[in-house]
Amino acid sequence: AGTQAATSKADNGEADSTQLPSSVWPIKDSDGFIVVPISYGSVAYWQGKKAPDYQTFRWHVFVRGTNNEDLSPLVDRVVFQLHPSFNNPTRAIEQPPFHVSELGWGEFEIGIRIYLHEGPEQGIELRHPLQLFPKSGEPSTKRPVVSERHDEMVFNKPSETVMQQIMLCNRRLQATSNTTWTQMVEPHLSPPNLHDEQLRIHAARRRIQAEIELAKEEYEAMDREATLMADEVRSLEPPVPVKKERP
Numbered sequence: 001a002g003t004q005a006a007t008s009k010a011d012n013g014e015a016d017s018t019q020l021p022s023s024v025w026p027i028k029d030s031d032g033f034i035v036v037p038i039s040y041g042s043v044a045y046w047q048g049k050k051a052p053d054y055q056t057f058r059w060h061v062f063v064r065g066t067n068n069e070d071l072s073p074l075v076d077r078v079v080f081q082l083h084p085s086f087n088n089p090t091r092a093i094e095q096p097p098f099h100v101s102e103l104g105w106g107e108f109e110i111g112i113r114i115y116l117h118e119g120p121e122q123g124i125e126l127r128h129p130l131q132l133f134p135k136s137g138e139p140s141t142k143r144p145v146v147s148e149r150h151d152e153m154v155f156n157k158p159s160e161t162v163m164q165q166i167m168l169c170n171r172r173l174q175a176t177s178n179t180t181w182t183q184m185v186e187p188h189l190s191p192p193n194l195h196d197e198q199l200r201i202h203a204a205r206r207r208i209q210a211e212i213e214l215a216k217e218e219y220e221a222m223d224r225e226a227t228l229m230a231d232e233v234r235s236l237e238p239p240v241p242v243k244k245e246r247p
Contacts, residue, residue: 041148046139062099081111
């Protein structure tokens with residue numbers, strides 16, 4: 001991900017800064033990079049036997065903060081690339097919730113690009129295979145097919161501006177007037193408290209790994225020091241006389 005960002009577009013009343021989705025924030029990986037967890041995927045509803053042949057499923061594709069964080073301080077827009085058979089197949093969404101809803105009949109791979117306010121020009125590329133049919137059984141009008149993946153945006157030594165925007169992301173995206181999202185998509189996504197616990201476990205594992213690495217470095221340093229001391233002791237020992245053989 002890019003390491004620069006512009007001023008935030010998030011001051012739109014959509015989020016309450018007093019609500020913190022993640023208790024561990026900002027998150028760092030084992031290399032010390034700053035990471036922002038994201039989730040992306042799709043929710044698909046079968047429309048029933050009476051639906052038109054080419055509109056048998058109502059589906060939604062989305063990008064969101066893994067713990068329902070408000071990504072708008074960091075993300076300028078998300079572009080979804082649909083199958084070329086759709087009208088206007090390139091959809092740019094500039095405000096959260098970042099998602100697209102459509103009617104269709106077939107599965108295909110959806111291209112996703114996340115553009116930061118001052119990130120790389122090419123954006124952050126993701127691919128999501130749209131899943132319409134359940135892995136087992138028949139489609140149901142009552143149970144949607146949910147396919148969600150988890151990933152991270154990684155920042156190597158982010159600037160102060162970017163760091164401020166990352167910090168602003170740790171607030172819960174509030175309910176919006178977008179009823180499609182609040183009624184058809186959000187209720188079927190992984191619960192925030194589950195991700196919060198996962199983040200705690202992830203952070204704890206990283207701390208343990210860091211402690212192991214530190215102990216390993218200290219052991220190696222002590223081993224090197226012991227080797228140097230042994231060499232020094234040997235250098236102080238008097239030379240062993242060599243007996244000469246008589247002719």
